[in-house]
Amino acid sequence: MLLFSSLAKSIFHTNTFSCIAIRNSRIFSFTTATNGFPSTSSISTNPFTIIKSHKHILFHYLNNRTLDQARAFFDQIPSPHVSLYTIMLHAYASNHRLHEAIHLFRQIPFKDVVSWNSMIKGCLHCGDIVTARKLFDEMPHRTVVSWTTLVDGLLRLGVVEEAEALFWAMDPMDRDVAAWNAMIHGYCGNGRVDDALRLFRQMPSKDVISWSSIINGLDHNGESEQALVVFRDMVASGVCPSSVGLVCGLSAAAKILAFHVGIQIHCSALKLGDWRFDEFVSASLVTFYSCCKQMESACWVFCEALCKNVVVWTALLTGYGFNDKHLEALEVFREMMRIGVIPNESSFTSALNSCCGLEDLERGKVIHAEVVKMGLESGGYVGGSLVVMYSKCGYVSDAVSVFKGINEKSVVSWNTVIVGCAQHGCGMWVLAFFNQMLRQRVDPDGITLTGLLSACSRSGMLQKARCIFRYFGQERSVTLTIEHYASMVDVLGRCGELEEAEALVMSMPMKANLMVWLALLSACRKHSNLDVAERAANRIFEMEPDCSAAYVLLSNLYASSSRWAEVALIRKKMKHNGIVKQPGSSWLTLKGQKHKFLSADRSHPLTGKIYQKLEWLGVKLKELGYVPDEQFALHDVETEQKEEMLSYHSERLAIAFALLSTVEGSTITVMKNLRVCGDCHSAIKLMSHIVDREIVVRDSSRFHHFKNGICSCGDYW
Structure with missing residues (x-):
């Protein structure tokens, strides 16, 4: 039932239908009773009551998104008050029906300054600067609100110079603090x-x-340190910061990890009043302590907060994720759902990021179902997080499916799917998405280029990479960074063009860093080029003498060439300098629990059954003609020992465990911290054929999808 307080009369009732009509400035209620005979009763003759009643009815239609019905009712009103015209103007402009708003505005017999200002604001909302300025020039009388409305609108549309000119053209006596604030x-x-x-x-x-505007503006533009200086000036000048000012100050302190300054702002909040009643201050405090790695303090603030809305819950959820406490983050998400706090887009994004951190697809799917229930899947913010989650958990087809359902795709959305597909080596998909992106007039950025080069590197598309690198080099909107040069060096190196890669490094407009030389050294390992490798390694040791990655790559290169004396020398030097090689490990997540394996690991509770499964697989592999590739056994030992070392690499242990612990026919997904060796790659291809299951392995380079004895990388990675 819809009630109007000014009429104290039901519009809709179970047994009667009422409507409002206007005749000779009087409001009548026409009621069709249950017997079918109409009756009327006069309600009011007060003009203010009449206008108020009209507003109530218009707002009822507009709040229910029935603009055309609101206009139909408006057209029945004889000589509408100018305030009713203004309501309709705002409604049309808000719905981007500017032409109808302008037509209606021209019909107003006696325009007041409010209607003029509303029409100017509507034009600016719809991006029509020309009409807004024309209306402003036509105004018979302008107030400071008129000037400020136009200045603020122009600034929002990026027309800064014209806004500046208008601001300084104002009468200094009329230039109030609101106008100055709008400019700032x-x-x-x-x-x-x-x-x-x-x-x-x-x-x-x-x-x-x-004060709050300038502090917030500095913080949002990367000047957080300066923002805190201004905040201190504000307090020193005797201005009592508002809750908005406290939030801005805490945001700046969180970004630059100014822990002691944040503590002082927290003390200010305590002195000024009970911050526990302000959810935004509470959320900002939780975020500040989380960023400073003080989760106990963040939890204390959360528990003390008296108004725990979705913003405060999401701050705690995000804080746990930021501190790599993903299980705790998902527990927070589960609890907020349990008590009926409806998640927003940020909540879902943080929860999905924690699923990525745990590589827990099952939890991610549960959250995806909640996203669908709330109708947020097609939004770019949550949709992008789902794309990342599915990509990182090994399900690139699902990631692409979610991406296609996003309604408004920003450059961030396109970059997400391009980078995700690149991780899986889907080079042709990446190029197709890039072409679609350009056709839809979305400007690529530096992240787009990184994704494209990464895809070319993992797919061996050398000529495409050269064209793309040249294209972006000519694009003024994208500046080539050292990361882009490192990616191009990686493409050239992986494709065997080591001399060209080295020449590119030497001709770069900036000095090559560790990342660039490591990309070249890694390529030398792949193509067994000792000459270039030694030059690259020497450059690395000049910059970082204790770079473990360079020692390991060079040692492995010598080992694969059976140059055991050099291998021994490098290992001796590593031991002398206390440099420890990162051990190879593999893991998978089942039912929310992570199972981790090292090479030749015997610590798992199912070790006996795991090794039995590996022995069974070994027999089947030999039946298919598999012969261990001893060049990947990087120790100078007997052949039999080399075969045994290869057989118990961490990814093989993880796969054997998955075969024992998952449903037959389901996909197995294993993560590895290092690059999968060539021998394991050959063996896993055959394993996928033996057990008739898809095996997905993500190593430090990319995702490998093994199925029916074939790998998605085409033996190029």
Whole structure:
């Protein structure tokens, strides 16, 4: 039942249908009773009551998103008050029906300044700067609100110079603090923080909004340290910070890990009043302590908060994830769902990020189901997180399916699917998405280029990589960084073009860093090029004498060439310098529990059955003609020992355990911290054929999908 307090009369009733009609400035209620005979009763003759009643009815239609019905009712009103026109103008502009708003505006017999301002604001909301400026120039009388509305709108649309000219064209006597605040906010919103700070210092008088605006603007533009300086100035000048100011100060302290400053802001919040009633201050405190790795303090703040809405819950959830406490994060998410706190997009994104951290597909699917129930799957924010989750858990087809369902795809959305497909070596998919991205006029950025080069590297598409690198080098909107050069070196190196890769390193416009030389050294390991490898290794040791990755790559290269004297020398040097090689490990997650294996590991409770399964697989492998590749046994031992060492690599133990612990026919997904060796790669291909199951292995380079004796990488990785 819909009630209007001014009418004290039901519009809709179980047994009667009522409507409102206007005749000779009087409101009548026409009621069709249950006997079918109409009756009328006069309600009011007060014009203010009439206008108020009309507003109630218009707002009822508009709140229920029935704009056309609202217009139909409006058209029945004889001589509508100008305030009713203004309501309709705002509704049309909010729905981007600007042409109808302008047509209606021209029909207003007596326009007041509010209707003029509303129409100007509507034009700016719809991006029509020309009409907004034309209306402003036509105004018979402008107030400071008129000037500020136009200035603020122009700044929001990025027309900074015109906004500046208008601001300074205002009568200085009319230029109030709201106008100054609008300019400061607009400067910050357009990245012109120096101009914002200069204008802030020129202000004849400042209110708490002025201080909060400049602090927030500096923080959002990467000037968090300066933001805290301004915050201290605000307190020193005797201005009592609002809750917004406290939130801005805490945000800046969190970003630069200014722990002691954040503590001082927390103390200020305690002095100013009971912060526990303000959910945004509570959430900011939780975030601040989480960023400073003080989760106990974050939990204390959360428990003390008296208003725990979704913002506060999400702050705690995100904080746990930020501190790699993903199980605790998902427990927070489960608890907020249990007590009826409805998650928002940030909540779902943080929960899905924790699923990625745990590589827990099952939990991710449960959260995906909740996302679908709330209708958020097609949003770019949550949709992108789902794409990342499925990609990182080994299910690239599901990631692509989710991506296709996203309604408005930003450059972030496109980058997410491009990078995800690149991790799986789906080079042709990546190029197809890039072409679609360009056709839809979405401008690529540096992350797009990194994803494209990564895909070319993992798919062996050398010529495509050269064209893409050249194309982006000519694009002024994208600046080539050292990460891009490292990616291109990786492409050339993996494709065997080691001399060209080395030449690119030497001709770079910036000095090559560790990442670039390691990319070249890794390629030398793949193609057994000792000359280039030794030059690259020497460059690395000049920059970082104790780089364990370089020692290991060079040692493995010598070992694969049976140069055991050099291997012994490198290992002796590593031992002398205390350099420890990262041990190879593999793991998988089953029913929320992570199972980790090292090479020749015998610590697992099912060790006996795991080794029995490996022996059975070994027999089957030999029946199919498998012969161990001894060049991947990187120790100078007897042949029999080399075969045994290869047979018990960590990924094989993980696969054997998965065969024992999962449903027959299901996909096995194993993660590995190092690059899978060539011998294991050959063996796992055959294993997928023997057990008739898909085996997905993610190593440090990419995802491998083994099925029916074939790997998705085409033996190129």
